Amino acid sequence: MITRNEALKMLEENIQAENMIKHSLASEAVLRAMAKYLDKNEEEWGIAGLLHDIDVEITNADPNTHGPYAEHLLKGKITDEMLDAIVMHNEVATGKERTTEFQHALAAGETITGLITATTLVYPDKKLASVKTKSVTKRMKQKAFAASVKRENILECEKIGIPLPEFADLAVNAMRTVSDELGL
Numbered sequence: 001m002i003t004r005n006e007a008l009k010m011l012e013e014n015i016q017a018e019n020m021i022k023h024s025l026a027s028e029a030v031l032r033a034m035a036k037y038l039d040k041n042e043e044e045w046g047i048a049g050l051l052h053d054i055d056v057e058i059t060n061a062d063p064n065t066h067g068p069y070a071e072h073l074l075k076g077k078i079t080d081e082m083l084d085a086i087v088m089h090n091e092v093a094t095g096k097e098r099t100t101e102f103q104h105a106l107a108a109g110e111t112i113t114g115l116i117t118a119t120t121l122v123y124p125d126k127k128l129a130s131v132k133t134k135s136v137t138k139r140m141k142q143k144a145f146a147a148s149v150k151r152e153n154i155l156e157c158e159k160i161g162i163p164l165p166e167f168a169d170l171a172v173n174a175m176r177t178v179s180d181e182l183g184l
Contacts, residue, residue, distance in 0.1 A: 002077050007047045014054050014073065022182045024050050026113040026175050033174035034105050038160065045105065048082045052089050052110050066090055104156040111153035112171045115139060118149065120184050128176055128184035136168040 002010070015021055031049030035042040055069040067087040074083055085102040089110055098104050116136055120128055140151055157167035175184070 001044070001079055001082075002047065004043070004047060004050070006077075007050045010073075010077075011050055011054055015057055017057060020053060020056060023110075023113055023117070024053060025178055026117065026182055027052060027110040029174040029178045030109040030113055030171045031106065033170050034109055034157075034162070037162065037170060038101065038105070040101070040105075044079065044082055045102070047078065048085050048102070048106055049109060051078070051082075052086050052106055054086075063090060098156065098159075101160045104159045107153045108156035108160075108162075108167065109171070111149055112136070112157075112168065113175065114149045115154060116172060116175055117184065128172070128179040128182075131172055133165060133169040133172055136172060137165055140164075 011021060011024055015024070027049035028046045029049070032042045032046040034040075035045035051070070051074060053066075054073055055066060059065040059069050067090050071083060071087050074086065078086075081100070081102055085100065085106045088096065088098050088103040089106045098107060116128070116131060118139070120131060140154060154167075155164065158164060162170070175182070
């Protein structure tokens with residue numbers, strides 16, 4: 001399996017957009033926190049968080065190629081379980097339902113980073129440090145809280161036994177650990 005440094009290098013070789021790299025770093029932090037919460041392999045889950053969108057620019061996030069192209073890039077470099085979760089984080093790309101804890105966790109973890117970032121962007125004078133769990137869960141109830149964020153994906157957290165308010169709190173706290181690096 002590749003190391004975190006190798007994963008970062010690979011990410012930077014395939015993604016040019018700074019906001020996508022920041023999203024990947026935020027997803028890494030949230031996935032590591034989830035792994036710790038669920039007593040899973042933090043390194044493995046963190047690297048999956050880093051690499052989940054490695055093909056997003058190459059494929060223009062086309063749901064028919066996003067995920068399968070990641071498989072092409074990552075095959076043999078990470079475990080099959082990690083690869084499966086990365087391909088399945090966008091189930092539209094495969095036409096299959098998520099079935100494993102890792103798949104549910106990656107879908108929820110990477111999606112909530114988008115929602116939390118959107119929450120801070122809606123209030124530009126706010127920093128991540130001032131974002132409250134209640135504001136994140138409230139944003140989930142609003143119709144157009146973020147164009148690319150699906151409520152259903154965030155609710156994947158409940159399929160692995162993490163209630164939404166607890167998950168939102170876990171995600172906000174995890175993102176705070178990298179907030180300076182993310183500029184939030």
